[in-house]
Amino acid sequence: MADESLRTVVLDAVIDGTFGKGIVVSVAELKAKFGADYSENYLNTFLANSEMGALTAGYRRFTIRVDEGVYQIHPVELLYRMRDRELV
Secondary structure, eight states: OTTSOHHHHHHHHHHHTSSSBTTEEEHHHHHHHHTTTSOHHHHHHHHHHTBTTOOOTTOOOOEEEEETTEEEEOHHHHHHHHHHTTOO
């Protein structure tokens, strides 16, 4: 996992059905699943910083906020990752 970004790991887990509820994920779920591999500070802000329209530099945008601490993965980003993995 060290060679992959958290973004890639999250997208793969959503595609594989091992993370989230469909394409909806939460900060609490993120911390529960990946807390051993990443700092709590990073996980607390990762989805918000990855939100479409966020002004934080250094993050590729791929989430849409649907509620406090709850985000939808942008479907096009899932499609791009599925193409990278040659699933479609």
